[in-house]
Amino acid sequence: MGSIFMAILRGQTVAAKMLKKSETAGMQAYRDLITELDILISIGKHPNIVEFIGACIDDPQSPIVFEEYLSGPSVENFFIKKNSVRATPYKLPRNTIIGWILDMMRGLNFLHDRDPIIIHRDMKPGNLLLKADLSSLKLADFGMGKVVNQAMINSIVHTGHTGAVRYMAPEVYHVAKGHYTEKADIFSAAMIMWYIATGQRPNQGQGHNVEWRPDLNMVDWVELRPIIAQAWSAQPQMRPSALACIDLLLRLDGVNELLLVGSVPTASCTCTMM
Known part of the structure; x- marks a missing residue:
């Protein structure tokens, strides 16, 4: 844009x-x-x-x-740079994984927990911008966003196929026009959770099969897997809200200790904006 x-x-x-x-x-x-x-x-x-x-x-x-203006990279560019000089995908430490995912879900909850509700409709790593020290991230680029009154959320029809295909919910991908809710953002966020946890783009080389999902076994943090699995359910009504995701994340074993450490991956990171 x-x-x-x-x-x-x-x-x-x-x-x-x-x-x-x-x-x-x-x-x-x-x-x-x-x-x-x-x-x-x-x-x-x-x-x-x-x-x-x-x-x-x-x-x-x-x-x-x-x-x-945020002088850090996007999450997408962070991983592109890290992976460009490695033979295997770069894996973030758990304190950074949980910090970035919580920041993303808190931003989404702010959009979703209001009336009228705001559906972002273009959730992807390129629209998650990091501070220069990588300690937190912010949601950006609302050009595809949709503002919907709560009373109409379950009936209004939207344009389909909006956003990046790799992160797009199946109910958005498979219609030219159709009904979907803020739960489409939750699906996209689940794909991003997997990306943040593994250092790899989801759906690499795959078609957009409604049943296909990235391999959860590639997420080393085993307790995080069921949260991701819930959030990318094929049934939108089965996906937790952003607020529910936050609650589930905060209940993970050891998460309080990780949050005390902070989200910065390493003290010597020299990532620059691309």
Whole structure:
């Protein structure tokens, strides 16, 4: 969607999202930027959501959205860089696995536990941005987001096939238009949990088979496996809410000790933004 630049706004370093010259009103990129602006204005602040700073709409055909700038990589780029110099996938320590997953689910819970509810619809590692010290992450890119009144959540029809196929819920993938809820985000989050826990992209080289899932045996943290399995259930109603996922994660043996350590993988990590 458009282009993203680092900019200085009133003395503050920010991320500036703007359209390319070829992208005009009516095009998908324009609609995505306006959608993201509307959502960011409405949701307020949360430590696991990229903060909205402001916007320039002097030219309605070329709006600019200013957001919090995070100098760390995305989760996707973190693993791409780590795995580019290794023969085997990079495995995060458990303190980082639980810290990043909890941050992701807390951000999702903030979107889902409101009225109207916000369905992100593009949950993927590339939209999870890390702080420079890798101690926490934030959800970003709300261009495909959908705002839905709670009373209509079980009846409203959405556009299908939205988001990244690798992380897409089956009920989203298999329809041009259809009914789905915030539980589609939970499915995507489960795929990301597996990625964070294994260091490998899910669905590598696979078609989008509604029954296929990555191998849970590749998740070394055995107690985490059933949480992931619940969250990527083929039946949306069987997936736990984001809040329920948080509760399950906090009940894992030894998790309090891991959280005291913090989420930073290593003191010497030199990951840079890609």
